[in-house]
Amino acid sequence: MKRIRVTLRKKTIASGRLSLYLDFYPPFFNSESGEYSRREFLKLYLIAKPASPIEKILNAENLHRAELICSRRQNEVNKEFIYTPFELEELRKKETGRKSFLEFFKKEASLRTGKNLALWESAIKHFEKFLNDRDLLFEEVDAYLIEDFRSYLLKTESIRNIGKKLSQNTALSYFNKAKATLRKAYKLKMLQSDVNAQVDGIKEVESERNHLTLEESIALYNTPCIKEIVKRVSLFSLLTGMRYSDIAKLKWADLHNTAQGHFIRFRQQKTQKNELMPISEHAYKLMAEHATEGEIIFKGLKKWDVDRVLPIWVSEAGITKHITFHCFRHTYATLQISAGTDLFTVSKMLGHKSIKTTQIYAKLVDEKKIQAAGKIMLE
Structure with missing residues (x-):
């Protein structure tokens, strides 16, 4: 040089x-x-x-x-x-230590998109609150500080919902963002020790996944809804397991009709994975009349309408459970498992990265447990 x-x-x-x-x-x-x-x-x-x-x-x-x-x-x-190589390395450590870890955290967040970005931004807001709105340099980051942040998340209130304690799974999500940033910083030699490896994560707790039984699903199907599109898109999710975010952007170009049946090719918004999903004839009939390929299938669909109309429709069907749109995805999974579909297939249909995620739904199927209890007969 x-x-x-x-x-x-x-x-x-x-x-x-x-x-x-x-x-x-x-x-x-x-x-x-x-x-x-x-x-x-x-x-x-x-x-x-x-x-x-x-x-x-x-x-x-x-x-x-x-x-x-x-x-x-x-x-x-x-x-x-x-300088000698040793002196140069010491200088590099000193210069790096004086840089802002908080700004590095924010830069990592800026690389994310969509819902993931929103989660990172919320994690940073809590980190700033934990720091009392001061900056944090790399030389100040150690396992003790990150342990304190972990304790803070497990005790603090939600920023959006004042007075409501942050759930453990939400705390887990936010803490994982901090740990991911620590891993990246150590890999780039911004941190001199692997702080992430020195700190335990937050354990996930099994959250309640409300879903409809087959009888409740049939009751909902037979109940009129004041917004026809809300009914169609809800039943479509129940029959396919698709998320609202993926259904809302479906275009006619994503639909493929073959001798084997109907298929939808789409990219999952949450995982960014490309999927080819077969759909039933019933689900196909819930779509609007076929239009040009560039047009949205569920034209006129608005999230505000779904949030407003869904509770009314569910109540009129005689269902007392708290049902959100995402519960239709849970319903799809539990009904498939109840019908005998193996976990691997259900996992593929839902687009899960790991079958462990799908196994959660298996625990919801009480019918299987009841059947298993009666299989061992001594008389």
């Missing part, structure tokens, strides 16, 4: 002044901007023709400051020629 020469230069500007700047040759790589730099303006100025002793003194002071900066920058950009 070639030594970089740093020269202090002057540039004439308006009002009879000279702007002092540093000239680098060859250009050096600026790690902050990610670009090669040739000039660095110091925001220090000289009066071209000083007319008084005070102006001469100001010129001398600014010139001296500029020369000191020039000397310092000369050493900074030529570290490899001045």
